[in-house]
Amino acid sequence: MLDKVCDGEIIGQIQDVSIRFADKTILKNVNMQLRKGQLHMLTGPSGCGKTTLLRALNRLNDCFEKHVMTGNICLQLSEGEVDVSQLVHHHLPLLRRKVGMVFQTPNLLPGSIIDNLLLPLKVVAGLNSVQALARSEEVLVQVRLWDEIKDRLNSDASSLSGGQQQRLCLARTLVLDPEILLLDEPTASLDPENTEVIEQLLVSLKQRYTMVMVSHSPLQTKRLADQAFILDRQGVSSC
Numbered sequence: 001m002l003d004k005v006c007d008g009e010i011i012g013q014i015q016d017v018s019i020r021f022a023d024k025t026i027l028k029n030v031n032m033q034l035r036k037g038q039l040h041m042l043t044g045p046s047g048c049g050k051t052t053l054l055r056a057l058n059r060l061n062d063c064f065e066k067h068v069m070t071g072n073i074c075l076q077l078s079e080g081e082v083d084v085s086q087l088v089h090h091h092l093p094l095l096r097r098k099v100g101m102v103f104q105t106p107n108l109l110p111g112s113i114i115d116n117l118l119l120p121l122k123v124v125a126g127l128n129s130v131q132a133l134a135r136s137e138e139v140l141v142q143v144r145l146w147d148e149i150k151d152r153l154n155s156d157a158s159s160l161s162g163g164q165q166q167r168l169c170l171a172r173t174l175v176l177d178p179e180i181l182l183l184d185e186p187t188a189s190l191d192p193e194n195t196e197v198i199e200q201l202l203v204s205l206k207q208r209y210t211m212v213m214v215s216h217s218p219l220q221t222k223r224l225a226d227q228a229f230i231l232d233r234q235g236v237s238s239c
Protein backbone atom coordinates (compact mmCIF):
# COMPACT_ATOMS: atom_id res chain seq x y z
CA MET A 1 0.00 0.00 0.00
CA LEU A 2 1.74 3.15 -1.23
CA ASP A 3 -0.90 5.68 -0.34
CA LYS A 4 0.78 6.94 2.81
CA VAL A 5 -1.20 10.17 2.90
CA CYS A 6 -4.64 10.20 1.30
CA ASP A 7 -6.05 13.39 2.71
CA GLY A 8 -5.03 16.91 1.82
CA GLU A 9 -6.65 19.64 -0.22
CA ILE A 10 -7.24 18.72 -3.84
CA ILE A 11 -5.46 21.30 -5.98
CA GLY A 12 -5.46 19.47 -9.29
CA GLN A 13 -8.23 17.74 -11.21
CA ILE A 14 -7.35 15.85 -14.37
CA GLN A 15 -10.63 14.81 -15.95
CA ASP A 16 -11.08 12.53 -18.95
CA VAL A 17 -7.86 13.69 -20.53
CA SER A 18 -7.05 12.12 -23.88
CA ILE A 19 -4.04 13.06 -25.94
CA ARG A 20 -2.97 12.10 -29.42
CA PHE A 21 -0.10 13.01 -31.67
CA ALA A 22 -1.39 13.00 -35.25
CA ASP A 23 -3.51 9.84 -35.50
CA LYS A 24 -1.78 8.00 -32.63
CA THR A 25 -3.69 8.03 -29.33
CA ILE A 26 -1.26 8.17 -26.40
CA LEU A 27 -3.57 8.76 -23.44
CA LYS A 28 -7.26 7.92 -23.20
CA ASN A 29 -9.65 9.20 -20.55
CA VAL A 30 -7.10 9.75 -17.82
CA ASN A 31 -8.52 10.85 -14.46
CA MET A 32 -6.35 11.85 -11.54
CA GLN A 33 -6.33 14.21 -8.58
CA LEU A 34 -3.41 16.14 -7.15
CA ARG A 35 -3.28 17.02 -3.49
CA LYS A 36 -1.52 20.03 -2.05
CA GLY A 37 2.00 19.49 -0.74
CA GLN A 38 2.13 15.85 -1.75
CA LEU A 39 4.56 13.95 -3.93
CA HIS A 40 2.63 12.03 -6.56
CA MET A 41 4.66 9.30 -8.25
CA LEU A 42 3.70 8.25 -11.75
CA THR A 43 4.94 4.93 -13.04
CA GLY A 44 4.12 2.54 -15.87
CA PRO A 45 5.64 0.78 -18.87
CA SER A 46 7.92 2.58 -21.27
CA GLY A 47 6.00 4.55 -23.90
CA CYS A 48 2.68 4.53 -22.00
CA GLY A 49 2.60 8.33 -21.92
CA LYS A 50 3.98 9.37 -18.52
CA THR A 51 6.02 12.25 -19.91
CA THR A 52 3.14 13.25 -22.16
CA LEU A 53 0.85 13.44 -19.12
CA LEU A 54 3.39 15.54 -17.19
CA ARG A 55 3.74 17.89 -20.16
CA ALA A 56 -0.05 18.25 -20.34
CA LEU A 57 -0.04 19.81 -16.86
CA ASN A 58 1.84 22.89 -18.08
CA ARG A 59 0.81 22.65 -21.72
CA LEU A 60 4.31 21.79 -22.94
CA ASN A 61 2.78 19.39 -25.47
CA ASP A 62 1.62 22.51 -27.30
CA CYS A 63 5.21 22.79 -28.51
CA PHE A 64 4.60 19.79 -30.77
CA GLU A 65 2.70 19.86 -34.02
CA LYS A 66 -0.30 17.62 -34.53
CA HIS A 67 -0.93 17.37 -30.81
CA VAL A 68 -4.58 17.23 -29.75
CA MET A 69 -5.81 17.15 -26.16
CA THR A 70 -9.39 16.76 -24.96
CA GLY A 71 -10.72 16.74 -21.42
CA ASN A 72 -10.02 19.14 -18.58
CA ILE A 73 -7.12 19.98 -16.34
CA CYS A 74 -7.96 22.37 -13.51
CA LEU A 75 -5.29 23.56 -11.10
CA GLN A 76 -5.82 25.59 -7.96
CA LEU A 77 -2.99 28.13 -7.98
CA SER A 78 -2.46 31.17 -5.74
CA GLU A 79 -4.21 33.38 -8.33
CA GLY A 80 -7.26 31.12 -8.21
CA GLU A 81 -8.51 28.21 -10.25
CA VAL A 82 -6.87 27.83 -13.64
CA ASP A 83 -8.47 25.84 -16.43
CA VAL A 84 -5.20 24.72 -18.01
CA SER A 85 -6.82 23.21 -21.06
CA GLN A 86 -8.54 26.50 -21.95
CA LEU A 87 -5.66 28.94 -21.37
CA VAL A 88 -4.88 31.21 -24.27
CA HIS A 89 -1.39 31.21 -25.71
CA HIS A 90 -0.14 34.40 -24.04
CA HIS A 91 -0.96 33.01 -20.57
CA LEU A 92 1.25 29.94 -21.03
CA PRO A 93 4.54 31.52 -19.85
CA LEU A 94 2.93 32.32 -16.47
CA LEU A 95 1.45 28.81 -16.26
CA ARG A 96 4.90 27.31 -16.93
CA ARG A 97 6.39 29.51 -14.25
CA LYS A 98 3.83 28.32 -11.72
CA VAL A 99 4.04 24.72 -12.91
CA GLY A 100 7.79 24.24 -13.39
CA MET A 101 9.43 21.20 -14.89
CA VAL A 102 12.73 19.38 -14.36
CA PHE A 103 13.77 17.00 -17.11
CA GLN A 104 15.41 13.59 -17.22
CA THR A 105 18.84 14.88 -18.18
CA PRO A 106 20.16 18.22 -16.94
CA ASN A 107 19.44 20.91 -19.54
CA LEU A 108 21.52 23.84 -18.39
CA LEU A 109 21.82 27.11 -20.25
CA PRO A 110 25.22 27.69 -21.84
CA GLY A 111 27.17 30.01 -19.56
CA SER A 112 28.21 30.13 -15.94
CA ILE A 113 26.60 28.52 -12.92
CA ILE A 114 25.19 31.81 -11.70
CA ASP A 115 24.02 32.84 -15.21
CA ASN A 116 21.63 29.89 -15.08
CA LEU A 117 19.79 31.58 -12.23
CA LEU A 118 20.37 35.27 -12.99
CA LEU A 119 19.02 34.98 -16.51
CA PRO A 120 15.52 33.74 -15.59
CA LEU A 121 15.41 36.07 -12.60
CA LYS A 122 16.23 39.14 -14.68
CA VAL A 123 14.43 38.24 -17.91
CA VAL A 124 11.37 36.44 -16.57
CA ALA A 125 10.93 37.85 -13.06
CA GLY A 126 12.31 41.32 -13.85
CA LEU A 127 14.62 41.49 -10.80
CA ASN A 128 17.62 43.83 -10.72
CA SER A 129 21.15 42.44 -10.26
CA VAL A 130 21.25 42.81 -6.48
CA GLN A 131 17.83 41.21 -5.99
CA ALA A 132 18.65 38.44 -8.46
CA LEU A 133 21.93 37.59 -6.71
CA ALA A 134 20.22 37.44 -3.31
CA ARG A 135 17.44 35.21 -4.63
CA SER A 136 20.02 32.97 -6.36
CA GLU A 137 21.91 32.41 -3.12
CA GLU A 138 18.66 31.62 -1.33
CA VAL A 139 17.68 28.96 -3.82
CA LEU A 140 21.18 27.47 -4.06
CA VAL A 141 21.03 26.97 -0.30
CA GLN A 142 17.57 25.42 -0.70
CA VAL A 143 18.90 22.80 -3.17
CA ARG A 144 21.97 22.22 -0.98
CA LEU A 145 24.41 23.41 -3.63
CA TRP A 146 25.60 26.69 -2.17
CA ASP A 147 28.44 25.34 -0.03
CA GLU A 148 29.75 23.26 -2.92
CA ILE A 149 29.81 26.04 -5.51
CA LYS A 150 29.85 29.41 -3.73
CA ASP A 151 33.53 29.92 -4.63
CA ARG A 152 33.03 29.25 -8.33
CA LEU A 153 29.75 30.83 -9.28
CA ASN A 154 31.28 32.19 -12.48
CA SER A 155 32.63 28.83 -13.64
CA ASP A 156 31.03 27.20 -16.61
CA ALA A 157 27.90 25.32 -15.55
CA SER A 158 29.02 22.33 -17.60
CA SER A 159 31.96 21.90 -15.20
CA LEU A 160 29.56 20.68 -12.48
CA SER A 161 29.05 16.97 -11.85
CA GLY A 162 25.84 15.35 -13.16
CA GLY A 163 24.21 15.45 -9.73
CA GLN A 164 25.20 19.08 -9.21
CA GLN A 165 23.87 19.97 -12.67
CA GLN A 166 20.54 18.39 -11.85
CA ARG A 167 20.35 20.31 -8.57
CA LEU A 168 21.13 23.50 -10.51
CA CYS A 169 18.28 22.66 -12.92
CA LEU A 170 16.00 22.22 -9.94
CA ALA A 171 17.24 25.56 -8.55
CA ARG A 172 16.51 27.22 -11.91
CA THR A 173 12.94 26.00 -11.69
CA LEU A 174 12.51 26.89 -7.99
CA VAL A 175 13.97 30.35 -8.42
CA LEU A 176 10.77 31.49 -10.17
CA ASP A 177 8.57 30.42 -7.24
CA PRO A 178 6.57 27.59 -8.80
CA GLU A 179 3.68 26.04 -6.90
CA ILE A 180 3.69 22.70 -8.69
CA LEU A 181 6.84 20.83 -9.72
CA LEU A 182 6.86 18.32 -12.57
CA LEU A 183 9.82 15.97 -12.33
CA ASP A 184 10.47 13.69 -15.28
CA GLU A 185 12.74 10.92 -14.00
CA PRO A 186 15.08 13.48 -12.45
CA THR A 187 17.48 10.81 -11.17
CA ALA A 188 17.56 8.66 -14.30
CA SER A 189 21.02 9.85 -15.34
CA LEU A 190 22.52 9.80 -11.85
CA ASP A 191 24.52 7.31 -9.79
CA PRO A 192 23.05 5.93 -6.53
CA GLU A 193 24.86 8.51 -4.38
CA ASN A 194 23.54 11.49 -6.34
CA THR A 195 20.12 9.85 -6.59
CA GLU A 196 20.01 9.75 -2.79
CA VAL A 197 20.93 13.43 -2.56
CA ILE A 198 18.14 14.39 -4.97
CA GLU A 199 15.63 12.12 -3.22
CA GLN A 200 16.43 13.67 0.18
CA LEU A 201 16.06 17.08 -1.39
CA LEU A 202 12.66 16.22 -2.85
CA VAL A 203 11.46 14.93 0.50
CA SER A 204 12.55 18.24 2.05
CA LEU A 205 10.54 20.14 -0.61
CA LYS A 206 7.29 18.31 0.15
CA GLN A 207 4.63 20.43 1.85
CA ARG A 208 5.98 23.58 0.23
CA TYR A 209 5.43 22.32 -3.32
CA THR A 210 3.00 19.92 -4.87
CA MET A 211 5.05 17.51 -6.98
CA VAL A 212 4.34 15.02 -9.74
CA MET A 213 7.29 12.78 -10.52
CA VAL A 214 7.77 10.09 -13.14
CA SER A 215 9.89 7.12 -12.10
CA HIS A 216 10.66 3.73 -13.56
CA SER A 217 11.82 2.37 -10.23
CA PRO A 218 9.27 0.61 -7.98
CA LEU A 219 11.66 1.06 -5.05
CA GLN A 220 12.02 4.77 -5.64
CA THR A 221 8.26 5.04 -6.02
CA LYS A 222 7.79 3.27 -2.71
CA ARG A 223 10.42 5.43 -0.98
CA LEU A 224 9.01 8.76 -2.12
CA ALA A 225 5.32 8.49 -2.92
CA ASP A 226 2.59 10.07 -0.90
CA GLN A 227 0.41 8.77 -3.69
CA ALA A 228 1.47 6.41 -6.46
CA PHE A 229 -0.25 6.00 -9.80
CA ILE A 230 0.23 3.43 -12.53
CA LEU A 231 -0.38 4.56 -16.08
CA ASP A 232 -1.18 1.97 -18.73
CA ARG A 233 -3.50 1.43 -21.67
CA GLN A 234 -6.48 1.31 -19.32
CA GLY A 235 -5.68 4.77 -17.96
CA VAL A 236 -4.43 5.70 -14.50
CA SER A 237 -4.94 3.66 -11.36
CA SER A 238 -3.65 4.38 -7.88
CA CYS A 239 -1.66 1.69 -6.14
Ligand SMILES: Nc1ncnc2c1ncn2[C@@H]1O[C@H](COP(=O)(O)OP(=O)(O)OP(=O)(O)O)[C@@H](O)[C@H]1O
Nearest residue numbers: 021026044045046047048049050051052053064216
Ligand atom coordinates in the same frame (compact mmCIF):
# COMPACT_ATOMS: atom_id res chain seq x y z
N1 LIG B 1 6.18 15.09 -29.63
C1 LIG B 1 5.74 13.90 -29.96
N2 LIG B 1 5.31 13.63 -31.22
C2 LIG B 1 4.85 12.41 -31.56
N3 LIG B 1 4.79 11.36 -30.72
C3 LIG B 1 5.22 11.57 -29.45
C4 LIG B 1 5.70 12.84 -29.01
N4 LIG B 1 6.06 12.74 -27.71
C5 LIG B 1 5.79 11.46 -27.35
N5 LIG B 1 5.29 10.78 -28.38
C6 LIG B 1 4.89 9.37 -28.38
O1 LIG B 1 3.99 9.18 -27.31
C7 LIG B 1 4.21 7.93 -26.69
C8 LIG B 1 4.41 8.14 -25.21
O2 LIG B 1 5.64 8.84 -25.01
P1 LIG B 1 6.06 9.31 -23.55
O3 LIG B 1 7.43 9.88 -23.66
O4 LIG B 1 5.01 10.15 -22.96
O5 LIG B 1 6.08 7.91 -22.78
P2 LIG B 1 6.74 7.53 -21.38
O6 LIG B 1 5.76 6.65 -20.67
O7 LIG B 1 7.19 8.75 -20.67
O8 LIG B 1 7.98 6.67 -21.88
P3 LIG B 1 9.38 6.34 -21.14
O9 LIG B 1 9.04 5.64 -19.86
O10 LIG B 1 10.06 5.44 -22.11
O11 LIG B 1 10.09 7.65 -20.95
C9 LIG B 1 5.40 7.28 -27.40
O12 LIG B 1 4.91 6.37 -28.35
C10 LIG B 1 6.07 8.45 -28.08
O13 LIG B 1 6.70 8.04 -29.27
